Amino acid sequence: MIRFVRAFHNSSLETELDHFPVEMRPRQDHSSRCCIYHDRAVIKYRLMNLLGFSCEEETDEARTLASYYKEAIAREKPADIADKLPLSVCEAGCSECPSSKVVITGNCRGCFSRPCMYSCPKGAISVVNQVSTIDYTKCIKCGKCTSVCPYHAIVKTTVPCEDACPTGAIHKDNDGHTRINMEKCISCGNCFAKCPFSAILERSQILDVLKALKNNEKVVAMIAPAAASQIAGTIEQLFTAVSKLGFTDVIEVALGAEDTTAHEAEEFRDKMNSGAKLMTTSCCPAYVELVRKFVPDFMQYVSSTPSPMIFAAEIARREHPGCKVVFIGPCVAKRVEAARKNIDFVLSFEELFAMLAGKNIDVISCEPWPIPRPAITTARNFAKSCGVTEAVISELGGFKDDFKLEAKAINGIDKKTVAMLKMYAAGKIPANFLEVMCCPGGCVNGPCSLKK
Amino acid sequence: MKKMQLEICCGTTCYMMGANRLLYIENEVPPELRGKFEVKALPCMGLCNDKNLSGAPYVKLNGIIIENATIEKICDKMRAMLDD
Numbered sequence: 001m002i003r004f005v006r007a008f009h010n011s012s013l014e015t016e017l018d019h020f021p022v023e024m025r026p027r028q029d030h031s032s033r034c035c036i037y038h039d040r041a042v043i044k045y046r047l048m049n050l051l052g053f054s055c056e057e058e059t060d061e062a063r064t065l066a067s068y069y070k071e072a073i074a075r076e077k078p079a080d081i082a083d084k085l086p087l088s089v090c091e092a093g094c095s096e097c098p099s100s101k102v103v104i105t106g107n108c109r110g111c112f113s114r115p116c117m118y119s120c121p122k123g124a125i126s127v128v129n130q131v132s133t134i135d136y137t138k139c140i141k142c143g144k145c146t147s148v149c150p151y152h153a154i155v156k157t158t159v160p161c162e163d164a165c166p167t168g169a170i171h172k173d174n175d176g177h178t179r180i181n182m183e184k185c186i187s188c189g190n191c192f193a194k195c196p197f198s199a200i201l202e203r204s205q206i207l208d209v210l211k212a213l214k215n216n217e218k219v220v221a222m223i224a225p226a227a228a229s230q231i232a233g234t235i236e237q238l239f240t241a242v243s244k245l246g247f248t249d250v251i252e253v254a255l256g257a258e259d260t261t262a263h264e265a266e267e268f269r270d271k272m273n274s275g276a277k278l279m280t281t282s283c284c285p286a287y288v289e290l291v292r293k294f295v296p297d298f299m300q301y302v303s304s305t306p307s308p309m310i311f312a313a314e315i316a317r318r319e320h321p322g323c324k325v326v327f328i329g330p331c332v333a334k335r336v337e338a339a340r341k342n343i344d345f346v347l348s349f350e351e352l353f354a355m356l357a358g359k360n361i362d363v364i365s366c367e368p369w370p371i372p373r374p375a376i377t378t379a380r381n382f383a384k385s386c387g388v389t390e391a392v393i394s395e396l397g398g399f400k401d402d403f404k405l406e407a408k409a410i411n412g413i414d415k416k417t418v419a420m421l422k423m424y425a426a427g428k429i430p431a432n433f434l435e436v437m438c439c440p441g442g443c444v445n446g447p448c449s450l451k452k
Numbered sequence: 453m454k455k456m457q458l459e460i461c462c463g464t465t466c467y468m469m470g471a472n473r474l475l476y477i478e479n480e481v482p483p484e485l486r487g488k489f490e491v492k493a494l495p496c497m498g499l500c501n502d503k504n505l506s507g508a509p510y511v512k513l514n515g516i517i518i519e520n521a522t523i524e525k526i527c528d529k530m531r532a533m534l535d536d
Contacts, residue, residue: 232467232471241464353465354468356464357464357468357500360501362464362495362496363464363467364462364495364496365495365496450467450468
């Protein structure tokens with residue numbers, strides 16, 4: 001990625017692109033996969049995604065990266081993400097993990113206490129020829145037997161992307177290749193973060209941002225509060241570093257979070273005073289998408305307050321009329337939200353750091369940026385789980401209301417979340433303010449964050 | 453005995469390529485190496501521009517450059533140094 005940025009600045013990207021895979025895996029080199037040619041193919045697909053094309057868009061396998069580059073550099077707007085997914089599966093990189101299964105290994109000693117047999121809720125295990133055997137027509141892959149075996153003889157094989165997906169959007173087709181179902185995907189990015197082969201790729205907009213900066217367009221960078229956990233220096237030093245890339249201005253998304261807090265607190269008061277029983281936060285785009293696609297009835301409880309990104313963009317556009325705005329954060333789902341809500345570009349932290357490294361900008365050697373008005377701490381804490389709740393509570397502190405705020409939080413979306421939401425809607429869990437963060441721990445643990 | 457000096461480059465490239473994890477090396481080393489070295493974080497050492505070196509992250513152990521540094525690689529070098 002750094003190489004990509006450097007070549008762009010030397011205006012040699014078009015000629016160099018097709019050499020990248022070969023230079024990165026020269027003939028005498030060791031391959032990470034079966035052979036260097038396989039490695040090169042994967043690098044090619046990664047570059048394609050960096051140019052903004054998904055692997056699924058490929059119609060001609062022999063098409064050169066230079067030709068993709070020409071198309072990418074000519075486009076006015078970044079590749080459409082609103083109607084297509086920001087994620088794509090690189091078939092060449094996918095190891096085609098066998099579907100999840102509970103397997104009895106050679107460690108089984110056919111013991112007499114047979115905890116596996118007795119712990120199985122479906123009676124799927126029996127002992128044949130002194131070895132435990134699983135009847136796969138009965139097995140539900142609950143994995144109870146794996147934890148009770150004194151010899152650790154039973155293992156559950158996993159498919160990391162499928163296990164990580166909270167909505168069952170990822171599945172294998174008949175050839176064993178992984179596919180993402182667009183109808184079900186909420187772009188949470190869990191599969192992207194969990195695949196140990198990094199076979200799931202993000203369609204990048206880095207080229208579009210680089211192009212805008214090179215053309216001296218007015219571009220304002222909006223940095224998500226989660227950035228504080230990503231860098232070696234201080235947030236002020238990061239701002240200076242980012243401004244050196246050629247951005248017109250750098251602002252904190254946390255300023256937008258202040259507006260979100262104020263609106264959300266007011267909306268909460270209105271809703272509670274008019275007898276509503278529950279309101280949930282709305283700043284996590286993957287969660288809002290989850291509700292939209294899986295529990296549409298629940299939408300009435302989701303706050304209608306715009307997310308901090310939207311408010312931050314308003315601030316940026318007010319201060320620099322006619323500017324383009326770039327959201328820089330740790331989130332995949334924001335790419336979809338941005339495309340729908342008229343935010344020009346989204347970059348991940350990784351892409352930002354590649355841009356910095358490509359220009360030899362060292363964050364910790366930078367002078368601190370004089371932030372004209374730093375955002376308040378509660379707004380900056382939006383990035384961690386329960387941060388929104390705390391901000392709203394402190395905002396509500398100034399009012400005397402009849403109702404009492406009872407907050408609960410869903411910290412990380414998983415396969416059970418939809419059921420949980422239904423419980424909240426039915427009033428089975430006492431709470432009137434629910435914060436939902438798709439990533440465990442909040443945005444600081446986002447799929448595109450470095451510290452993992 | 454004098455402690456070994458471990459300098460970890462925290463320039464943007466190195467930090468992104470894994471120096472962020474190396475900073476926590478003190479919690480990860482095996483017991484025999486504990487307390488035998490001092491960690492220092494440095495701004496970019498400029499090594500990432502050297503075409504003869506193989507890649508970030510870079511660290512220096514008593515002034516000797518380790519390329520593509522990982523915790524295991526650093527531990528191996530430390531052991532070798534202790535044996536000498």
